[in-house]
Amino acid sequence: MKIRHLAKAFTLAATVAAGPVLAADDEVVIGLSAALSGGAAGTYAAPAEGLKLYIDRLNEAGGINGKTVSLVIYDDQGDASRAASNGKRFLTQDDVQLIISVSTSATFAPLISQATRQGVPILFAGSVCPAETMPPAEPLLYCSTGFSSVHDSIAMVDYLRELDGDATVGFAAMGIPISRAGMEEAERIVLGADMKSAGVEIAPPGTADYTPFATKLIQNGAEAVLAWSPWSVQIRFFDALRKQGWEGNAFVGHLAEAELEMMEIKDPGLYTVGSNAMIFEDSKATQDLVAAVTESGVDLHPEAIVDGWLGGIVIEEVLGKLGDDTSAEAINAVMSDIEIDTRGLRGGSIKWTENNHFRETIYYRVYRWSDETGAMEIARDWKAYEVE
Amino acid sequence: MSNTETGIGKIAPVRAVAKGDGGNRTAWMGLIVLLALVPLVASPFHLDIASQIFIAAIGALALMVLTGIAGQISLGHGGLMAAGAFTTGILYKETGAGIWITLPASVVAGAVIGLIFGLPSLRLRGVYLAMSTLALHFVVIYLGGEYEFASGASTGIFLDPPVIFGYELYDGQAWYYALFLLVAGTYWGCSNLLNSKTGRAWEALHANETAAEALGVQVARYKLLAFVITSGIASFSGALFAYYQSFVSVEAFTLFMSIQYIAMIIIGGMGSLTGALLGAIFVTLVPYCIEWLMETVPYLGLDISTASSASHAAFGLLMILFLVFEPSGLIGIWKRTVARFSSQSKKEGVQ
Amino acid sequence: MQIVANIVVLTSLYALVASGYVLVYKVSRVLNLAHGELMILGAYLLVATSAGITSDPLIAIALTAVFSIIVGLSVYLLLMREMTGQPVLAAVLTTVALGILLRGAMVLIWGPQQLNVASMLSFENASVVLTDSIRVSTASLWLVICTVVVYLGLLAFLHMSRWGMRMRASGQNPLLAAQRGINLHTVYALAWTLSTFSGSIAGVLVALDSRLDVNMAVIGLKAFPAALVGGLDSLHGALIGAGVIAVLEVLLIHYVNPLLSDVVPFLVLIAILIVRPWGLFGTKEELNRV
Structure with missing residues (x-):
């Protein structure tokens, strides 16, 4: 299934030059660099598949505005060097007009440095939004995903204050720059709001046992803990806290794994704060998504693909606004001034302007497991935050 | 006992191979001309792979000299490359320094780190030494991560293409030629070094340290010299990596990278500079070949989601096969093949 | 006080x-750098048995122990x-x-x-x-508890049983041991089996305690300084090194900078090795020094 599609993507490494994938007039070539395999695939493979599924359905329906999408997919394994290689291939060989990234933050730098030089826009559609997409935004870089370390932190602290304004808050981060930056920002916000901090604990990437980190947070009197890092790390932090009998509430980022894992953990003290809708609520939007997945016969969990699906919606809307000129430049012009209807999968639209490639207003929802109903529940409905 | 402890001398007769490298001049010239013509026909993707091989080759040559010739094991090779890449990245970002400053600075930084982490080698050997070089990796990555975080470079440090004599080195073909020349230069430098007094001292202390000392070789001096020189080269290749890929981040330099370099010198053939080149080619190509195989042979039942783990597994398996069945590496296979053909042609000549 | 408990747990691991x-290492002078992966393989074997053979946790763990012994034995017989x-x-x-092979294979499976x-x-x-x-x-x-039992068991085995004596003898002088009629292959196979077995216990318990993914093989790397600090051929040295x-x-983590917890153990390792190249309790190996 995947293989067939990728056949176009792979050229023979051992034989003589393969020709570039030439775009027909009515075809837009988009490169997708994703962590399809490797350690991070647990998070990113599903959204990437979701995006591909969306685009396939668009093409089958005859394209958008008379244009079809040729999606060139390369696996970057969440690895920086592979991503650099993919970027070069997209730009020099496949002549893509847009690059989509669904991979770890480690792959951002190589992709950004390659693409910006060639004037090709990048859409981050499965991972954390890089700071470069936020105001003042760098040209060419756009982000459609539901999470950003700083804004998620703002929303987490805000919700925490609604619940318990006097709580002493501890912060759990992973030793990668983007996670540290988010949690240190969260601590600043907490201190600025006259709440007490139990400190930021940063676990190195190769941590074997999170217990000592959790102990420190507990001993510093943390009544609530905020965590923002890859799911596997935030959840291990949470486990370590609970194992020491800690009974506070934990607020974690809403990542692709969140819904499925929370239904297994069944802990009402674990809150996810994020901007994607969950599948359990069975709204029109989520029903459509689930139906599409079922129909495709692909072995995917609908819960895990929401960000990729939204990436597909973004592509559809951008191409819908695109005129006859399908160059990278024209695509970038459309993207820098557009409002995308998120069709019920988010709290509101994604609006990009010249200066803001993240969105003008971001909507957050809080989810948790409810013991009373024995199901997931919305702890707080959509709340809008202006992005400055 | 001394042989089994220090180890690797057995794998390949060092002197013989090192000398044999200089051998067939016409064949070498032919190869160089052929390689110089590659960019005229290759696609950008293939040129990119070639450039990756060249950068790996420089690093592999350094490790070959250190481990294959001087007999000092290092698991910190990835850390050294990171050190070079970060020196270049930080200098560029903080001062805007050009390539004529950043590259020498990276070499010096690598040499200094090599000196520091070479010091334990005066006391330690074998696996103990390998473990102490592991610390190098963790220290460099820690410092690099702290810099990235402190400077707000949450996605890494970006580099613009280097400018050489007013010409911006960006195009894939230009990089190909530049790196090609640098590999040739490194190879030439290393082979000259091996034929000098220093090279002979290294071989002596590799074969038997106590005997070398008895023969008047200043063991401590030459050991440190091996660490300093090869670390400088490794760091240099890290800086080239940074420029070529236009970015630096800690995530690009994993422990697995150090293991890949060790695999290059094993698979290539211990003790041979040409082996280092062959190893660099082989190890760089493995993942691409695996993916290609998965493409062309769909019946394997593997799909793209397994590409990374399949190439990991294949890589481990290949390393094992070479270690168990072909300890003299690709260069050993090559020599046997050549020997067979030349003995056959001799026979025919006689008849 | 919780810190003390944390230290005890981490020491045990x-x-x-x-x-x-x-x-x-004691018997064959080989440092097994695949130990972390073998340990995680133990945990994955538990996953496989519990999913495929039996749902009873105790039987599953017992079966895993048997499988880990088979794994250890085959690693020696087929490869080492x-x-x-x-x-x-x-x-x-x-x-x-x-x-590397195991890591790739485990993700594949x-x-x-x-x-x-x-x-x-x-x-x-x-x-x-x-x-x-x-x-x-x-x-x-x-x-x-398992660490205490394993250590007591191993010490008793090495010092009191006939095969334990043979293992120590082979480690000290393989040539002499072979001349005395000790089958070195049996001894080495025994060492690999015991090593994989104890590693699998660690893997299973770690996986039960937190969660399981292949990256947890990194625990093997972190236990390295412990084994080296204590001296690679000393069992009680390993215990103290782990401490x-x-x-x-x-x-x-608690008082300085948690990010240093990756780096410092290796620096301490270098410092100790420079003073005592054979570790705190290891046997001095003349040939290992300049």
């Missing part, structure tokens, strides 16, 4: 893993046996390669996702209240 390094007589470095690099082994086995990893201020998880408690590293790591 590192000691249990380090015992695997020591067993193989080929490397006897080869330079030690070649053997060590073979274990590196084995580690069980996928990259993090697995919640405790819930798969319906093992409730409850928090156990030891005193008012000290709580540990059930699995951690088992880890400490040193665990104290260092927990105190760094």
Whole structure:
């Protein structure tokens, strides 16, 4: 299934030059660099598949505005060097007009440095939004995903204050720059709001046992803990806290794994704060998504693909606004001034302007497991935050 | 006992191979001309792979000299490359320094780190030494991560293409030629070094340290010299990596990278500079070949989601096969093949 | 006080893993760099048995123990046996390669996702209240108990049983041992089997305590300084080395900078090795020094 599609993507490494994938007039070539395999695939493979599924359905329906999408997919394994290689291939060989990234933050730098030089826009559609997409935004870089370390932190602290304004808050981060930056920002916000901090604990990437980190947070009197890092790390932090009998509430980022894992953990003290809708609520939007997945016969969990699906919606809307000129430049012009209807999968639209490639207003929802109903529940409905 | 402890001398007769490298001049010239013509026909993707091989080759040559010739094991090779890449990245970002400053600075930084982490080698050997070089990796990555975080470079440090004599080195073909020349230069430098007094001292202390000392070789001096020189080269290749890929981040330099370099010198053939080149080619190509195989042979039942783990597994398996069945590496296979053909042609000549 | 409990638990983990390094090194002078992967393989074997053979946790764990013994034995018979007589470095690099192979194979078989082994086995990893201020998880408690049992068992085995004596003799002087009629292959196979077995216990308990993914093989790397600090051929050295590293790591996390907890153990390792190249309790190996 995947293989067939990728056949176009792979050229023979051992034989003589393969020709570039030439775009027909009515075809837009988009490169997708994703962590399809490797350690991070647990998070990113599903959204990437979701995006591909969306685009396939668009093409089958005859394209958008008379244009079809040729999606060139390369696996970057969440690895920086592979991503650099993919970027070069997209730009020099496949002549893509847009690059989509669904991979770890480690792959951002190589992709950004390659693409910006060639004037090709990048859409981050499965991972954390890089700071470069936020105001003042760098040209060419756009982000459609539901999470950003700083804004998620703002929303987490805000919700925490609604619940318990006097709580002493501890912060759990992973030793990668983007996670540290988010949690240190969260601590600043907490201190600025006259709440007490139990400190930021940063676990190195190769941590074997999170217990000592959790102990420190507990001993510093943390009544609530905020965590923002890859799911596997935030959840291990949470486990370590609970194992020491800690009974506070934990607020974690809403990542692709969140819904499925929370239904297994069944802990009402674990809150996810994020901007994607969950599948359990069975709204029109989520029903459509689930139906599409079922129909495709692909072995995917609908819960895990929401960000990729939204990436597909973004592509559809951008191409819908695109005129006859399908160059990278024209695509970038459309993207820098557009409002995308998120069709019920988010709290509101994604609006990009010249200066803001993240969105003008971001909507957050809080989810948790409810013991009373024995199901997931919305702890707080959509709340809008202006992005400055 | 001394042989089994220090180890690797057995794998390949060092002197013989090192000398044999200089051998067939016409064949070498032919190869160089052929390689110089590659960019005229290759696609950008293939040129990119070639450039990756060249950068790996420089690093592999350094490790070959250190481990294959001087007999000092290092698991910190990835850390050294990171050190070079970060020196270049930080200098560029903080001062805007050009390539004529950043590259020498990276070499010096690598040499200094090599000196520091070479010091334990005066006391330690074998696996103990390998473990102490592991610390190098963790220290460099820690410092690099702290810099990235402190400077707000949450996605890494970006580099613009280097400018050489007013010409911006960006195009894939230009990089190909530049790196090609640098590999040739490194190879030439290393082979000259091996034929000098220093090279002979290294071989002596590799074969038997106590005997070398008895023969008047200043063991401590030459050991440190091996660490300093090869670390400088490794760091240099890290800086080239940074420029070529236009970015630096800690995530690009994993422990697995150090293991890949060790695999290059094993698979290539211990003790041979040409082996280092062959190893660099082989190890760089493995993942691409695996993916290609998965493409062309769909019946394997593997799909793209397994590409990374399949190439990991294949890589481990290949390393094992070479270690168990072909300890003299690709260069050993090559020599046997050549020997067979030349003995056959001799026979025919006689008849 | 909780810190003390944390140190004890971490010491047990590192000691249990380090015992695997020591067993193989003691008899054959080979440092098994695939030990971390073999340990995680133990945990994955538990996943496989509990999913495929039996849902009873105790039987599953017993079966896993049997499988881990088979794994250890086959690693020696199929691979490391080929490397006897080869330079030690070649053997060590073979274990590196084995580690990479296992890592790739485990992801191929069980996928990259993090697995919640405790819930798969319906093992409730409850928090156990030891005193008012000290709580540990059930699995951690088992880890400490198993480490004590394994160490007592190994020490008794090495010093009191006939095969234990043979193992020590082969480690001290293989040539002499062989002349005395000790079958070195049997001894080496025994060491690999015991090492994989104790590693699998560690892997299973760690997986029950937190969760399981392939990256957890990194624990093997972290237990390294422990084995080396203590001296690679000394079992009680490994225990003390594990203590040193665990104290260092927990105190760094608690009082200094947690990010240093990755770096400092290796720097301490270098410092100790420079003073005592054979570790705190290791046998001085004349040939290993300049």
